[in-house]
Amino acid sequence: GIKKKEVHVLCLGLDNSGKTTIINKLKPSNAQTQDIVPTIGFSIEKFKTSSLSFTVFDMSGQGRYRNLWEHYYKEGQAIIFVIDSSDTLRMVVAKEELDTLLNHPDIKHRRMPILFFANKMDLRDALSSVKVSQLLCLESIKDKPWHICASDALKGEGLQEGVDWLQDQIR
Numbered sequence: 210g211i212k213k214k215e216v217h218v219l220c221l222g223l224d225n226s227g228k229t230t231i232i233n234k235l236k237p238s239n240a241q242t243q244d245i246v247p248t249i250g251f252s253i254e255k256f257k258t259s260s261l262s263f264t265v266f267d268m269s270g271q272g273r274y275r276n277l278w279e280h281y282y283k284e285g286q287a288i289i290f291v292i293d294s295s296d297t298l299r300m301v302v303a304k305e306e307l308d309t310l311l312n313h314p315d316i317k318h319r320r321m322p323i324l325f326f327a328n329k330m331d332l333r334d335a336l337s338s339v340k341v342s343q344l345l346c347l348e349s350i351k352d353k354p355w356h357i358c359a360s361d362a363l364k365g366e367g368l369q370e371g372v373d374w375l376q377d378q379i380r
């Protein structure tokens with residue numbers, strides 16, 4: 210068949226936000242794993258959409274591994290940033306990590322699309338994507354295209370909408 214354009218994506222966000230669960234759900238069902246464990250360091254994953262072949266750097270969000278993220282910034286052409294919408298206590302930590310990311314010299318002046326997943330929308334305590342967007346001050350991101358989707362990675366809801374947006378940004 211026709212060779213799809215290859216895109217490198219960084220999947221970032223705090224530990225337990227659902228990054229690996231999301232990436233797993235984007236794979237064809239026969240390639241999905243059943244048991245997802247906290248990522249150690251990072252893992253390289255692949256999935257395809259109608260026109261693109263994505264290589265994802267699924268980074269660990271644990272504090273002790275977050276210093277690994279920046280080594281992959283130059284490689285990345287787009288970012289998927291995942292937030293646990295029910296983790297209100299750590300929303301400020303997620304914002305700090307996002308701000309550090311946006312100010313990094315390897316990210317700052319580049320036009321990199323950022324897709325935010327306000328994940329775990331199925332949980333009773335989950336904040337709306339509008340609220341998450343406000344708490345993270347996403348409106349202040351002026352130099353990069355960004356988009357936020359509410360998602361439930363367990364059911365796979367909201368993921369396709371996000372990936373469709375990302376695909377449109379890259380073509």
Ligand code: GTP
Pocket residue numbers: 222223224225226227228229230231245246247248249268269270271291328329330331332360361362363364
């Ligand atoms: P690290 O690899 O440690 O950075 O975590 P991660 O962001 O990759 O999170 P992971 O995908 O391992 O998911 C963490 C936990 O959240 C798992 O128990 C998942 O089943 C659960 N989870 C992921 N997405 C959702 C969701 O949308 N809703 C609910 N209720 N649970 C979710």
Ligand code: MG
Pocket residue numbers: 228229230246247248267268269270
């Ligand atoms: Mg993970």
